[in-house]
Amino acid sequence: MFNRRNFCQASVLACGAFAVASSHLANAAAVMAKVGQPLTEVAHLDWLCNAVGLTSTGRLFVGLPRWPGFENTPSIAEVLPNGTLKPFPGGDWNEWEPGKPNAKALVKINTIHIFDDDTLWAIDQGEDAGPHGINPGQKILQFDTRNGKLLRSITLAPAVLPAGANLNDLRLDSGHAYLTDSGLGAIIVVNLATGVSVRRLADHPSTKMSPERRPIGEEGRPLQMPDGSDHQVHSDPIEISPDGKWLYYQPLSGPLWRVPTEALRDTQMSEKALGDTVEFVYDTGPLTGTAIDSAGNLYLAEYDRPRITVLSPDGSLRVVAEDPKLWNPDAMIISNTRELYIPVPQSARMAANRGPGGVDGLVRPFKIYKLQLPALYGNRETVPALVGKPLA
Template sequence: MIHAPIFSRHALSRRSALKGLAGGVALTGLGSAGLSNALAAATPPHLPATVIASSPRYLCNAIAATRNGTVFLGSPRWETMDDTPSVFRVSSNGTLKPFPGGTWNQWKHGADPANAFLMVNGLHIFSDDTLWVVDQGIDPITKTTVAGGQKLVQFDPQSGKVLQILRWGEDILPPGATMNDLRIAGDLMFITDSGLGGIIVHNMSSGTTVRLLSEHPLLRATYTKPMVGRDGHILRDKDGKRPLVHSDMLEITADRKWFYFSTPIGPLRRLPTSALLDSSLTDSQRAEKIETVMDMPTMMGTAIDTLDNFYFADAERGQIMVLTPEKEKLVLFEDARLVDGDALFITANRQMLVPIPQTERLPANNAGVNALKPPFLSLSFPLPKTLNGHPLGNVVSSL
């Protein structure tokens, strides 16, 4: 996922494509994907994807769907988007409705953050079909975290009932920490902190939570490599300051053996999941087990399948890529509309959903110039069974 560019000391956000509250959203059937050869091969064929949401008003950087096909979109309060309701559910007639409604979607500066969305960075649906929302709790005016605002919220996707809210103190979220994304493996929840760099592990059965590898250099980005968008566009604000996003993406293999993580500029790294769960290890000992998998281009969103194929949105080339377990990079999908395609979501029926927030066109990433080009789209395309003879798997929903 990436990663809003409007905060100098906080993590950026990522994901999706919306329509204004008064309007509807184009929602059609799912179309065919553009398949292609290996990265080194010729340009892949341009095959059409389906636009599942189109918005003239709100960009968004998060998308997820239930098993019955109900789509949810997450919209952060980035520049020019301060009035967004933050989370939407796409209705059967294609319109967007704020979810779950009421105070959750109506937060204003100075209001109570307890039961309201402030800065939604991501959302996800796992095998139990409930919706998890990542709220970074950042006030877009003060650009600081509001006390009690940073939280994870679990909803019943049908009724909108709040099932639980998770908040932590400074032992887990010290000043400057910013939750970015999460994955669930059985009773365990894994969360990345892109504000300082770190991994949070929460045991949903016991209620215990630990913070690991906090501010470790292998989880932090540096200015030696810029974030790059389409056509060599280097993300920077009007003063030339570039965004710096620490541990962001995370994926866990279907057998739970490996925990993959990365900053948006790479490299992709991994460590045994067992190292995160072994309380006898120190962080220094855990760090010794970290492996560098591969250097990567600027990535916005990722996913993984049951055959350990690692999918990522290549912001530099406007492509969705597959990194195979054998470390071969294959072009899965290419489309001129993929301007910073963000968080990837594989549905139960093997559709790939990708939101397009146009992150690099925001003023804070475009030398102060607002170059956003509505409408904002979310695309869908089906995963083939094979790509260049390499088998592709199914969704890893709850591991």
């Protein structure tokens, strides 16, 4: 059904003077020392932040999801030079409450991205309709960062986003948006010129979280729902290779896979034939966020260790930074000055993710860090502008 060729040789090399190799449980319980690149605090926030975006002129935007306990966030905001937050795009967009219209409102933002044209893209998961419902207000949004003008609002038909589906993350190429569905497991491709969208790999094991691979977080604690069941997060992090030919993705608990983007876009290719093009990449542990640079290095935000690792095209896995400040990092970005920005929402410490009777272990305020990438790694990956010339 799929190609198990391991394109990466599994080796773990620390950037410091020692190698790290032990079980996830032992690693999670270990006393951590600081390893690799030093961290610089970029911002501290009262709201939980799981994603960041940066314009070419250095304006910093944050994604503030309405997760349990954080229902009153503005959803998206700009971090001003004095550290305060300015809701973006402003007005009714940031003031949604249950019962209000959701078409032109930020309901439950799961991620934001600012690509090379300086427009801001956001995934809105809409109102929670449960595992068997279709979320009202689930949509893909694109805004002009200069004035907050809405450039696109994309909704998907039930055949593409059926009951139980949850849009999770997205990446772009010169004409398409690629999205992961973490609710049921699938890759969705949207042709941004025609509006045509397709659902792919919905029945393929690479988009599904295996029950045998539990989502382990801090101190070896599994990520659990209030009823005691494991939190099922199917296809989640996603990246496109610098040449645009490969889409990388994985369920929360791993492993990492890739599929040719050309095959995903080929609506004449059967699901079986498409599944045969999927390749196993690396036996990763739980990941909540990723980034990729111009050299094809994949940066991995590990969930069961407070660290960022980098998987290089030659198959080596190196530690970029390991620090107790980095428990449960999320959606990372690389700036034009080769700095890796890391939001730390501490999602495994949320009471809602700690099973029956879960106790809130969040440490406030919430931090965003950055680190300078070593010279051996690449620059920010280029993403073609989708609104003509870059806004800046």
